[in-house]
Amino acid sequence: MQNLVIRGWVLATLMVTISSTPVPHALRSVDTAQMTNLRSREVTTYGETPASRTAYTVVSLFCMSLLTGMIGHRLRQMSLRHFKNLCLTQILILLLYFVSMAFVLSAAVVESGLSLQTHSICRGAIILCLAFYVGSKCIMYLFLVERAHALRAPYMHRTHDWLWMVGVLTIFGGFGTISVCGFIWPLSTISEVDGRCRIGLPQFITIPLLSFDVVVNVLLTLVFVYLLGPLIRSGSRPTLTASRFTQYFGRFCGGGRARDSVNLHQGNQLMVNKIEHLLWKTFIGTCAVLGPTVANMASLTMLKGRELGWVCLTVCTIDVTWTVCIFHWLTLGSHESEERTSNTLVLDSASTHDIFFRHTP
Structure with missing residues (x-):
């Protein structure tokens, strides 16, 4: 009996000792890390946060209000007769409005409505952004090419004008090739840590796209200014007074040849003022359009x-809306004749709009 009591006492002592032995620190760290991972997986929610969705909703509503206001203002100035006789430049401007509005609406559905929650929606966001970005740029540069054609060869059919053909082929060939590469290799991921969508394009696409955008914009602007050279050459019209800005561009474009279709009467200071105004607007518009695009x-x-999806869509929305605002400002005239010449200034003996009345090829 005594032996049994001793054995029971020893066994109880061992059990108490084992139960009171502390767990090794390494084992406790592993258990804590596993519990933290499990909790983080349970807490992670996929999609955009309420703050980001609210921010983009405010931006999209503001941009949509601007776009609808601008297109409403332009349509209000156009009569039924204008709609029946729209030239290509006016059609391109209206198309730019509608494409920009479609992008803002689509981006709002993807961001604020679907919240970029799945991989397919996240991938669709970059495809949507790229498609509307390239579309708006093509329309914008087609407008610039058409403006140069209307000033250079208003009576010549577009397919017979080498400048128009080269410009169109360059725009569609360059943007088409780069955009196809972007559609094939887009970047879109959803983080397992915060559940946020991140989208973008690889550098071998963004760098050529940015370079091509800047080069085409600058070249088309320089072509337009060069075609104005015969009208603003310093010294060719001694009776006209021009600002230093106009004289500088006149010397820059001094090699431009005179054209029989352009006739600027001496002493017509109003025409000089219009040329100066157009040059300033062209210079400011080019810089204003390039700024947000280069930053984006x-x-x-x-x-x-790897930019956050809602940030990319927000910047693209602001960029597209800003571009439309600039072109609205560039093409908006103060009266009917200036509205009819929404894309160029080709001067006749008394007015600036006759060439567009005759420009039908």
Whole structure:
């Protein structure tokens, strides 16, 4: 009996000792890490946060209000007779309005409605952004090519004008090739840590796209200014007074040949003022359009195609709306004749709009 009591006492002592022995620190760390991972997986929610969705909703509503206001203002100035006789430049401007509005509406559905929750929606966001971006740029540069054609060869059919043909082929060939590469290799991921969608394009696409955008914009602007050279050459019209800005561009474009279809009467100071006004608007418009585009593409390049989805859509929405605002300002006239010449200034003996009344090829 005594032996049994001793054995029971020893066994109880061992059990108490084992139960009171502390767990090794390494084992406790592993258990804590596993519990933290499990909790983080349970807490992670996929999609955009309420703050980001609210921010984009405010931006999209503001941009849509601007776009509808601008297109309403333009349509209000156009009569039924204008709709029956729309030229290509006016059609391109109206198309730019509608494409920009379609992009803002589609981006709002993807961001605020679907919240970029799945991989398919996240991938669709970059495809949507790229498609409307390239579409709006093509329309914008077609407008610039048509403006140069109307000033250079208003009576010549477009297919017979080498400048128009080269410009169109360059735009569709360049943007078409780059956009196809973007559609094939887009970057879209949803983080397992925060559940946020990140989209972008690889650097071998963003760098050529940015470079091509800047080069085409600058070249088309220089072509337009060069075609104005015969009208603003310094010294060719001694009776006309011009500002230093106009004289500088006149010397820059001094090699431009005179055209029989352009006739600027001496002493017509009003025409000189219109040329100066057009040059200033062209210069400011080019810089204003390039600014947001360069900033957007530069951010995509620095982030290596991993920009937050709602940030990318917000910047693209602002960029598209800003471009429309600039073109609305560039093409908006103060009266009917200026509205009819929404894309160019070709001067006759008394007015600036006769060439567009005759420009039908």
